[in-house]
Amino acid sequence: MSFRIVAPWLAAIFLLAGAPAWAQFAPGGPPAVGVVRAEPHAVTESSEFVGRIQATDRVNLVARVTAYLEQMTFIEGAEVKKGDLLYRLEQPPFEADVQAKAATIAQMQAQLQNAAITLHRAETLLHTPAGQQSTVDDARANQLSYQAQLMQAEANLRISQINLGYTEIRAPIDGKIGRTAVTIGNVVSPSSGTLATIVSQDPMYVVFPISVRAALDLRQRYHDKGGLNAVVIRVRLPDGRIYDQVGKVDFVDNTISANTDTITLRGVIANPRLLGIDASGAKTNVAARELTDGEFVRVLLEGVEPITALTVPRAAILSDQSGDYVYVVGAGNKIEQRRLQLGQSTPTEAVVLKGLDAGAMVVVDGVQRVRPGLVVAPGPASPPPSAKTAASSSDTKRD
Numbered sequence: 001m002s003f004r005i006v007a008p009w010l011a012a013i014f015l016l017a018g019a020p021a022w023a024q025f026a027p028g029g030p031p032a033v034g035v036v037r038a039e040p041h042a043v044t045e046s047s048e049f050v051g052r053i054q055a056t057d058r059v060n061l062v063a064r065v066t067a068y069l070e071q072m073t074f075i076e077g078a079e080v081k082k083g084d085l086l087y088r089l090e091q092p093p094f095e096a097d098v099q100a101k102a103a104t105i106a107q108m109q110a111q112l113q114n115a116a117i118t119l120h121r122a123e124t125l126l127h128t129p130a131g132q133q134s135t136v137d138d139a140r141a142n143q144l145s146y147q148a149q150l151m152q153a154e155a156n157l158r159i160s161q162i163n164l165g166y167t168e169i170r171a172p173i174d175g176k177i178g179r180t181a182v183t184i185g186n187v188v189s190p191s192s193g194t195l196a197t198i199v200s201q202d203p204m205y206v207v208f209p210i211s212v213r214a215a216l217d218l219r220q221r222y223h224d225k226g227g228l229n230a231v232v233i234r235v236r237l238p239d240g241r242i243y244d245q246v247g248k249v250d251f252v253d254n255t256i257s258a259n260t261d262t263i264t265l266r267g268v269i270a271n272p273r274l275l276g277i278d279a280s281g282a283k284t285n286v287a288a289r290e291l292t293d294g295e296f297v298r299v300l301l302e303g304v305e306p307i308t309a310l311t312v313p314r315a316a317i318l319s320d321q322s323g324d325y326v327y328v329v330g331a332g333n334k335i336e337q338r339r340l341q342l343g344q345s346t347p348t349e350a351v352v353l354k355g356l357d358a359g360a361m362v363v364v365d366g367v368q369r370v371r372p373g374l375v376v377a378p379g380p381a382s383p384p385p386s387a388k389t390a391a392s393s394s395d396t397k398r399d
Contacts, residue, residue: 031374034365034381035329038356041311041349047218048236051208051299053291055199056268057173061086064166065094066189069182076179079201080171087169087195089188094164101157108150115143175200199293202271206235206247208299209262218301225303228252233267235291236298243290245270249301267299309343309351313381316364317342317350326356327363327370335363335374 067089074086119139126136171177175198182188182195210218222230233247247269256263271291291297316326323339330336338360343351356362363370364381 030333030377031366031369032377032379033329033363033367033370035361035378036313036316036364036381038310038312038352038360038362039358040308042308046303047210047214047301049208049210049214049299049301051206051235051297053293053295053297054205054207054266055175055201055293056203056205057175057198057200058293059172059175059198060194061169061196061198062194063087063089063169063188063190063192065089065163066187067091067093067167069184069186069188072180072184074177074196076177076196079176080174080198082171082174084171085168086171086177089167089169091164091167094160094167098157098160098164101153101160105150105153105157108146108153112143112146112150115139115146119143169195171198173198173200201289203247203268204271204291204293206233206267206269206297206299207264208266209257209260209264211262212256215263222303231301231303233269234300234302235269236300237290238296242300243269243297245272245290310356310358311349311351312356312362313364314348314350316362316367318367327367327372328356329361329363329376329378333375333378335370335372335376337372 069087070090071088072086073088074080074084080086119136119142122136122139126133178197178199180196182192188195218231219227222228228249231249233249235243235245235247237243247267249265249267251266253264253266269291271289274288274290312326317324317340318326324342325337325339327335328338339355340352341354343353361378363376363378366376370376
């Protein structure tokens with residue numbers, strides 16, 4: 001029977017022993033709260049948006065002539081260089097056509113040469129009793145006719161040579177080639193559609209729409225700091241990692257979307273090959289790259305240089321219908337409510353633009369149990385989880 005009475009008291013003692021310092025107060029005394037002094041800190045301004053990776057160049061390969069597909073010289077999904085041979089079509093019919101057009105030119109040249117001789121003879125005889133002006137005129141017209149026919153034959157030969165060149169389909173850009181839509185042995189033509197698509201790999205575009213309100217805020221924030229040159233682009237990958245390359249905004253659309261009331265921004269960011277380990281253990285480039293055309297990412301616009309601003313822990317911020325506010329410990333340890341205008345925020349810190357002075361004691365721990373006018377017993381707030389982790393890690397290293 002005595003054990004049943006004592007056990008709950010022991011449990012209560014253990015719970016109090018494990019509670020934070022700010023939560024331990026004497027019965028009947030003022031409630032303890034954990035406070036943090038609001039102080040200016042160096043803050044990197046950041047805004048986050050949803051964006052998509054887009055290749056800077058995209059080419060759809062199509063056939064320019066009708067012919068059988070004889071050879072495919074690339075590996076699907078591999079990277080190709082500008083000028084690489086990708087497809088070869090049947091060439092003999094086009095080579096024969098080139099020879100035929102070349103023969104026509106030779107014939108026209110012979111006829112033109114004969115016409116020139118005839119004209120010269122007629123002009124020579126014109127100064128003799130046997131010569132006639134009409135004969136000279138006819139010879140000259142005949143020569144000009146053969147000159148025109150020769151020009152036509154040369155143009156036909158050029159067209160045939162161009163068509164012969166179209167039987168070899170080469171990469172017009174550096175990039176990564178996709179799947180082939182037509183396999184060897186099929187007849188392809190200009191109406192066959194896209195044979196394969198090449199998208200460039202480095203650099204990449206990152207395109208992201210932002211609200212007009214956010215665009216106005218960015219313009220006002222960086223107007224005196226160099227405009228878009230004062231911000232850089234960072235990319236948060238789908239797995240949550242921050243991409244190790246930094247980009248720059250290079251384009252702002254000239255039209256606002258009527259459906260979404262957003263404007264599109266575009267940035268350029270490098271997309272180098274990833275480093276791998278070869279058989280000898282040395283670092284080497286591999287085929288893979290971090291960014292892929294069409295990939296959804298989170299786009300962070302960050303200021304190039306940090307600014308000094310008054311900050312408070314994010315955990316201290318409360319909100320209601322009137323906006324954001326915090327509780328501070330004022331004169332006589334009484335709780336006071338301060339309405340705030342907040343700026344940029346991170347998961348742990350919030351920038352205060354208006355409503356709070358440096359040095360104010362802001363309630364962080366126990367904030368849900370206080371109200372304006374309540375007398376409290378302030379004490380240092382518990383460090384955030386990240387700070388605790390860092391402290392325990394450093395203690396372990398010292399040990």
